Amino acid sequence: MGVKWFLRMLACIPLLAASTAWSAEVHGRSSTQFLWFTNVFTDKEQAELAQYLNLSISQVDQAGKLTLHGYGRISQNLGGGEGLNGRLYYLYADYRGLLDKVDLKLGRQFVNYAAGTALIDGGQIDLRKVGPVAFSVMGGRNVVFSLDGESTHEGDYAYGVAAYLDGVKDTDLELSWFRKTDEGDLARDVLGASFKQYLFNNFKLYANSRYDISSEVFNEVLAGVKYFPMGNLVLTGEWYQSYPTFDTTSIYSVFAVDRYQEAVFKADYIISSMIALNGGVSFQEYGEGADAKVYDIGTRITPLPQLSLALNYDRRHGYGGSLHGGIAEVSYDPTKALSLAGGVHYDVIKRDAMTGKDYARRYWLGGKYRLNERMTLALRVEDNVNLNYEEDWQGRMVFNYDF
Amino acid sequence: MKRLFFILTVLGCALLVLQQRSYAEKVAHKDFYSMKFEDCNACHKGQGISPNHDADWVRGHRMAASRSNSKCQECHQQSWCLDCHQGGGSGERLEISNFGRDYKPKSHRSDFRVLHPLKAKDNPQSCLRCHDRKYCTECHARFPRREIQFESHRRQFSSIQLQATGPTHQVFNEAQCPTCHPGGLVPTHRWSGEHAREARRNLQACQTCHEDGDACMKCHSARSGLKVSPHPRNWGSIKDKLRSRSDGRSCIKCHNNF
Numbered sequence: 001m002g003v004k005w006f007l008r009m010l011a012c013i014p015l016l017a018a019s020t021a022w023s024a025e026v027h028g029r030s031s032t033q034f035l036w037f038t039n040v041f042t043d044k045e046q047a048e049l050a051q052y053l054n055l056s057i058s059q060v061d062q063a064g065k066l067t068l069h070g071y072g073r074i075s076q077n078l079g080g081g082e083g084l085n086g087r088l089y090y091l092y093a094d095y096r097g098l099l100d101k102v103d104l105k106l107g108r109q110f111v112n113y114a115a116g117t118a119l120i121d122g123g124q125i126d127l128r129k130v131g132p133v134a135f136s137v138m139g140g141r142n143v144v145f146s147l148d149g150e151s152t153h154e155g156d157y158a159y160g161v162a163a164y165l166d167g168v169k170d171t172d173l174e175l176s177w178f179r180k181t182d183e184g185d186l187a188r189d190v191l192g193a194s195f196k197q198y199l200f201n202n203f204k205l206y207a208n209s210r211y212d213i214s215s216e217v218f219n220e221v222l223a224g225v226k227y228f229p230m231g232n233l234v235l236t237g238e239w240y241q242s243y244p245t246f247d248t249t250s251i252y253s254v255f256a257v258d259r260y261q262e263a264v265f266k267a268d269y270i271i272s273s274m275i276a277l278n279g280g281v282s283f284q285e286y287g288e289g290a291d292a293k294v295y296d297i298g299t300r301i302t303p304l305p306q307l308s309l310a311l312n313y314d315r316r317h318g319y320g321g322s323l324h325g326g327i328a329e330v331s332y333d334p335t336k337a338l339s340l341a342g343g344v345h346y347d348v349i350k351r352d353a354m355t356g357k358d359y360a361r362r363y364w365l366g367g368k369y370r371l372n373e374r375m376t377l378a379l380r381v382e383d384n385v386n387l388n389y390e391e392d393w394q395g396r397m398v399f400n401y402d403f
Numbered sequence: 404m405k406r407l408f409f410i411l412t413v414l415g416c417a418l419l420v421l422q423q424r425s426y427a428e429k430v431a432h433k434d435f436y437s438m439k440f441e442d443c444n445a446c447h448k449g450q451g452i453s454p455n456h457d458a459d460w461v462r463g464h465r466m467a468a469s470r471s472n473s474k475c476q477e478c479h480q481q482s483w484c485l486d487c488h489q490g491g492g493s494g495e496r497l498e499i500s501n502f503g504r505d506y507k508p509k510s511h512r513s514d515f516r517v518l519h520p521l522k523a524k525d526n527p528q529s530c531l532r533c534h535d536r537k538y539c540t541e542c543h544a545r546f547p548r549r550e551i552q553f554e555s556h557r558r559q560f561s562s563i564q565l566q567a568t569g570p571t572h573q574v575f576n577e578a579q580c581p582t583c584h585p586g587g588l589v590p591t592h593r594w595s596g597e598h599a600r601e602a603r604r605n606l607q608a609c610q611t612c613h614e615d616g617d618a619c620m621k622c623h624s625a626r627s628g629l630k631v632s633p634h635p636r637n638w639g640s641i642k643d644k645l646r647s648r649s650d651g652r653s654c655i656k657c658h659n660n661f
Contacts, residue, residue, distance in 0.1 A: 031493040037503055040516065041545045048504050052493060054482050071482045073491060075504050085504065089485045110481045110488075112469050117532070119489070144535045145489060151537050186648040194469060204453040206466055214648055216641050220528055222466070226453045231444050234457050242528045244607050248649035250536075251616035251656050254642075256635035258603040262526060268457040278458035284525065286604045294525060298458060316521065319604075323521045327512055329498055341497040345513040349521060360513035366497030378494050384514045392514075396501060398494030 023062065028055030028070075030401045035075075037394035042081075050075035055403075067094045087145060090119075101129050111138045111158075115192025115210060116178030118158035119143040134166035142180060155184035172196040180247070187247035189213040202229055212245040215253065219245045224264075232270035236280075239263050258287025276300045284318065292318025306333040321351040325360075337370040360386035376400045432477040461510055465532065488533045508533075527607055539611035616656065624657040 031052035039046045050073055057068040072088040092107030103126040110119050113136070122140015139159030144151050162176035173195050180188035191211040198204050204226040210219040224238035241261045246253040266280035282294040296314035303309075313326035325347030333339045345362040364382035371377060381395035435443065444454035455467065468475050468484070475484070486492045490505030499506055507515065515522070523530050530539075565572070602609050613619060622629040634642070646654050646661060654661035 029493055033494055035501060035504055037501060039503065046503075050504060052491065054480070054493070056480070069480065071480070071485070071491065087489065087491065089489055089491055090481050110484055112473065114469055117469065119485075144537065146537060147541050151535070151541075185650045185652060189648070194466070196466070198452060208466055208469065214641065214644050216637055216644075224466075228453045231447070231454060234454055234459075236459060236463070240526065242526070244527060244605070246536075246606075246610070248645050249652045250610070251619070251653050252606055252610050253645055253649070254638075254653055255606055255619075255633045256603055257606050260527060260604075266459045268459060276458070280459070282525070286524075288600050288604065290600075290604060292524070300458075316525070320524045321521055323518065325513065325518075327509075331497070339497070343498065347513045347518055349518060351520065358517065360517040362500070362513050364500070368495065368497060376495060378497065380494070380497055380500075382500060386514045386517045388514065388517070394501065396494055400493055400495060 023059045024057050025059045026055060026057050026403065028053065028403060030403070032399045032401075033396055034398075035394075035396045038389070038392050039081075040388075046081065047078045048075045049078060065096050065098070067096075068092070069094060082148060085148060102127055108143065111160075113138075113160050113162045113176040113178055113192055114174045114194035114208060115160060115162070115176040115190045116158070116180070116188070118178075118180070119145075120158050122159075128166050132165055132168055134164055136162040136164070136176075153183050155181060157181045170198040182247050182249045185249050186214075187249050190219065203227055212243075214248050215243075215245050217243045217245065219243055234266075234268045236264070236266040236268075238265075260287070261285040274302050286319050290319035292316060292320065307331075321349065323347060323349045325349075339368040341366045358387045360384070374402045376402075432474050435478075461508070523608070524605065527605055530607075536607070536610060539607075540614040543611045544614075620657055626657060626659065 033050040036047045052073040054071045060066040070091040074086040092109040095104040105124045120140035124138035126136045128134040142156045142158040160178035164174035176192045178190045196206045208222040212219045220242045222240045227235045262284045264282045268278045270276040279297040284292045294316040298312035301309045315324040329343030331341040342365040347360045366380035368378040378398040384392040487508040492506030623633045
C-alpha cells in the first residue's frame with residue numbers, strides 16, 4: 001500500500017510543478033542510500049538500496065499562501081527476499097491565511113494534539129485571529145506503519161478538535177479531544193489538556209494530561225516546573241503518572257492495571273562555550289511495592305570549535321533488573337568540507353535476580369564530505385557486540401543532493 | 404469528574420480575562436532559524452522564557468510539540484519529527500544509527516533489542532509515542548518464546564542438569580513436563596501471584612506476545628477454566644461504555660451474554 005501510494009504521488013509531483021512553473025519554487029533533498037545490515041528475523045545479511053525524496057513547493061499561487069510538502073522513501077532489497085518496500089511519510093498541501101483567519105492542510109500529514117497524535121490521510125483546519133482562543137479540527141484515515149509496509153485496515157480513522165490560546169504572551173493552554181476507530185468500531189476516546197505559564201522571569205510551570213473517556217481514568221498526567229535563574233542554568237522538577245489504557249476493541253481493555261508514577265529532577269548547566277554539564281535522577285513507582293531509580297549524568301566538551309566530545313552515563317536499578325551504560329562520542333571537522341566522527345556505546349544489563357549479566361556494545365565510525373554546495377557524501381560503519389552477536393557489522397553509504 | 408471539568412473551566416476563563424490585558428502577538432521564530440541555541444537562550448532569558456533544546460530536550464520536547472499551535476514548524480519540517488517517530492532519515496547525522504532499513508533515535512542506544520525490556524519499563528507510555536502496539540506483536544511473533552524471560556514465565560529449573568553431566572531441563576518442551584513432573588511446572592500459587600502482579604504493572608508487555616489474550620482466557624474467561632474475573636474496580640461504571648463502543652468485540656471473547 002505504502003509503495004503504491006508513494007509511486008502514485010511521486011508521479012503527480014512533476015505535473016504540479018509543470019502546471020505552476022511560472023512562479024513555483026521547488027526545494028528539497030534527494031537522498032540515495034546503500035545500506036547493509038543483518039536481518040534480525042532471518043539472521044542473514046541483507047543489502048538494500050533506498051531512495052528518499054523530501055521536497056517543498058512554495059509560491060504555487062501568486063499570493064504565496066499555498067505550499068506543497070512531500071516526503072517518502074522506496075527501498076529495494078538487492079538480494080531479493082523482502083523486495084520493494086516503501087513509506088510515504090507525508091504529502092500534503094498547506095494553505096495559510098484563507099480570509100486571513102484559516103489555515104488548511106490537506107493530504108497525508110502528522111497531526112499533534114494534547115489528546116493524541118496520528119499520521120492521517122485527511123485534513124486539518126485551524127481557525128485563528130478570532131480572539132484569544134483559536135480552534136482546530138482534524139480527521140482522516142489513520143496510517144500505521146508496520147515492519148514491512150502499512151497495517152491500516154478499512155475503517156481505521158482518527159479525528160479530533162482542539163481549542164487553544166492564541167497570541168497570549170506568557171501562557172499556553174490547549175483543550176482537545178481525540179477519537180480513533182478500529183475497523184469501524186470506536187477504539188479510543190481521549191480528552192487532552194496542555195498548559196504552560198511563565199512566571200517572575202525565572203519560572204515555567206507546565207502540565208499535560210490525557211483522560212481516557214472509555215476507561216474513565218487519566219491515561220497520563222504530567223506536572224512540572226522549570227527554574228532558570230540564569231540563561232545557562234535550567235533546573236527541572238516533574239511528576240508524572242500513567243495508567244496503561246487499550247483500544248476498546250482489545251481484550252486488554254477489560255483488565256485491571258496498576259498506576260505508574262515517576263518523579264524526575266534534572267539540572268542542565270552550560271559552564272562556558274567549552275563545557276556543559278547535565279545530570280538527573282528519576283524515582284519510579286510501579287505499584288504493589290515495586291520501584292526503581294535511574295541516575296544520569298552527561299557532559300559536552302568543545303576544546304576547539306572543530307572538535308567536540310560528548311559523554312553520557314546512566315544507571316538504573318530496581319524493579320525488573322539493573323542497567324548501566326553510556327555513550328562516548330567525538331566529532332572532528334578537519335576542514336570545512338570534511339567531518340569525521342566516532343563513538344562507543346556500552347551497556348551492562350541484568351534482567352532480575354535470577355538472570356546473569358549481559359552486555360551490549362557498539363563501536364561506530366563515520367565521515368561526511370561536502371562535494372559542493374548541493375552535494376554531500378556520507379559513510380557510517382558500526383559493529384555490534386552483544387549476547388546475540390560476537391560481531392555484527394552494518395552501515396550505510398549516502399549521497400545527498402539538495403535542490 | 405464533573406467537578407474537575409468545572410474547576411478547569413473556571414481556571415480557563417480566569418486565565419483568559421487576566422491575559423487579555425497582555426494580549427500580544429508572539430514572536431515568530433522563522434527569522435531566527437539559523438541562530439545558535441546559545442544565542443536563542445540569551446534572548447529567551449531576557450524575556451523570561453525558559454531556555455529550550457537543552458540536554459533533556461529529547462525526553463521533554465513533547466510538551467512543546469504536542470500542542471496544535473506549537474512553534475516547531477517555524478524551523479522544522481514534519482520530516483524532522485517523522486525521522487525519529489517513523490524511521491526515516493537522510494543519513495547526514497553520523498551519530499544516528501539504523502535498525503535495518505529504518506533510522507532510529509539516539510535514545511535507542513547500543514543494540515536496543517537487548518536493552519528494550521528494561522528501557523521500556525522507564526515510563527511504559529513512551530514506547531507508544533512512536534510505536535503502535537502492532538509493532539511489538541509483529542516483532543515478538545517472529546522470535547521463539549523461550550527468549551522471553553519474565554520471572555513468572557521462566558522455568559526456574561531450566562538450567563538444572565538432569566544428572567551430574569548431561570542436558571539441562573531447557574531441552575524439554577512443555578508437553579514433556581508431565582512425564583516426570585505430574586504436579587506441573589511451578590507451584591500454582593506462585594504462578595498466579597507473580598503473573599497477576601506483573602500483568603497489572605505492565606499489561607502492555609503481555610500484549611506484545613499474547614496479542615489476542617488467548618493465554619489469559621484459559622483462566623479468565625467466563626465460559627471455562629477458573630473463571631477468575633480480571634476486571635478493574637470501576638468495572639461497573641465503564642463496562643457498558645466499553646461494550647457499546649467496541650460493538651462487543653472484546654466481550655464476546657469471554658462471555659456468551661453481555
